[in-house]
Amino acid sequence: MVFGIGIGESNWSRDLMTQLVRMGEDGGRQVGYFGGGGSRNTSPIGQRVGSRNVSPSKQKVIKTKPRGFDEETMAKFAKTPNPDVQMEDDIWAMLPEDLLNEILAWVPPFMIFRLRSVCKRWNSILLDNGFLKFHSQVPSHGPCLLTFGKNSQNQTPQCSVFSLPLKQWYRIPFTFLPQWAISLVGSSGGLVCFSGFDGSSFKTLICNPLTQTCRILPTMHHNQQRQLTMIVDRKQKSFKIIAANDLYADQSLPIEVYDSKTNKWSLHQKMPAVNLCSSKMAFCESRLYLETLSPLGLMMYGLDTGYWEHIPAKFPRSLLDGYLIPGTKKQLFLVGRVGLYSTLQSMKIWELDHVKMMWVEVTRMPPRYFRALLRLSAERFECFGQNNLILFTSWNQGRGLLYDVDKKVWSWIVGCALQLYNSQVCFYEPRFDAPIY
Secondary structure (H helix, E strand, O other): OOOOOOOOOOOHHHHHHHHHHHHHHHOOOOOOEOOOOOOOOOOOOOOOOOOOOOOOOOOOOOOOOOOOOOHHHHHHHOOOOOOOOOOOHHHHOOOOHHHHHHHHHOOOHHHHHHHOOOOHHHHOHHHOHHHHHHHHHOOOOOOEEEEEEEOOOOOOEEEEEEEOOOOEEEEEEOOOOOOOOEEEEEEEOOEEEEEEEOOOOEEEEEEEOOOOEEEEOOOOOOOOOOEEEEEEEOOOOEEEEEEEOOOOOOOOOEEEEEEOOOOEEEEEEEOOOOOEEEEEEEEEOOEEEEEEEOOOEEEEEEOOOOOEEEEOOOOOOOEEEEEEEEOOOOOEEEEEEEEEOOEEEEEEEEEEEOOOOEEEEEEEOOHHHHHHHOOOOOOOEEEEEEOOEEEEEEOOOOEEEEEEOOOOEEEEOOOOHHHHOOOEEEEEOOOOOOOOO
16 A cells, blocks of 8 residues: 655645646556556657657647547647746645546546555545545546466465556556465456355455455355356446356256345356356356357357347357457357368457347458467467457467457557466456445
8 A cells, every 4th residue: 555655735736737747748657566656758658759859839749548538638738837837836725625536536547546645635535435436437447458367486466457548567466365276257347356265165256456355255056166257237336246057067057146236146047958068158238148069059048037048150160269259238259260170270250140140250360460379279379358359368478469349450468478478367447436345
């Protein structure tokens, strides 16, 4: 935690404006840990800004787009203030509380930890209901990648977050987690879900990395390793955990759903015995989709209806392995390698046509990216997505390749070799107002 440094109340408003203006100028500065910043003068995308002495009218303004700021607003915001203008402490010290909270609510979450060192008042900002109210109303900071792993020396949990809008890595302390074997399940609405064994039984826990809070959920009816997915409803301030069958389960188990409103697990219908459920599933618009074997196909469980339904959509030919990826609203994607006689040819992305009940090819990974990501045919890769963003990671190379479905753009995640190597990864939306209860 970062504590106040005793700055007088007469200076906190001036420091606010100074900090905000500086963030407009060098908001992309590398921050290693919460509460501390690097000293290099870099632009948000890591390029050096020239030091030529040019007039302000000819000086190039680098436009960025942090939370909710349009480009025109940001361009004006990033201009260096006139050094001749004197900011009166007595005037800025009377900044209304609501206005201050609204300003801070627009600051990227990772920058809040830097601002908390300004004064005692700001150090307790995360406990201020006024700030949390404004924070819940502003747009999302944008997608981030969260990596989780263990330190090779002392086996302590390590977590890093890559902000796609800021193009920077941040380290989050995870010492608040229980000291037992856990693995990353996924993230939704600012919460992160883990599962594992505490030495005697299977456990599921929920945490908010920004507020450093954690809670262990009640035990399921069938207490064994299950495939889990999490859904957060921000409007209702609640979340659900869905537990489905595992590929190698020795018995057919019913779906179990945890509801944070009741703090209980409820039993749902079993999957039809004629199908063997695989470990790959996706949740879209109250529907849980699962790949099946015997025969190879797709099953859908309606969380609101409580019934299973077979989706008669034949999988693409020559599909070697595939992942179900949820998109926006009802969109469902299938991502997988295609090949012939164990010779890999390409990686493709399909979208399910809900009307014709067939997989429609969306795109194919360019050969140069495919060769760089998967050098060997047997090399393992992982794939997951959120909000029409799909990330590919190669298990033993530490590479991250991002595909934007809407923009149809492929791009490498910069500086991720150490963070992605032998780590569990998921998309993450940083929010202070995501409660664990």
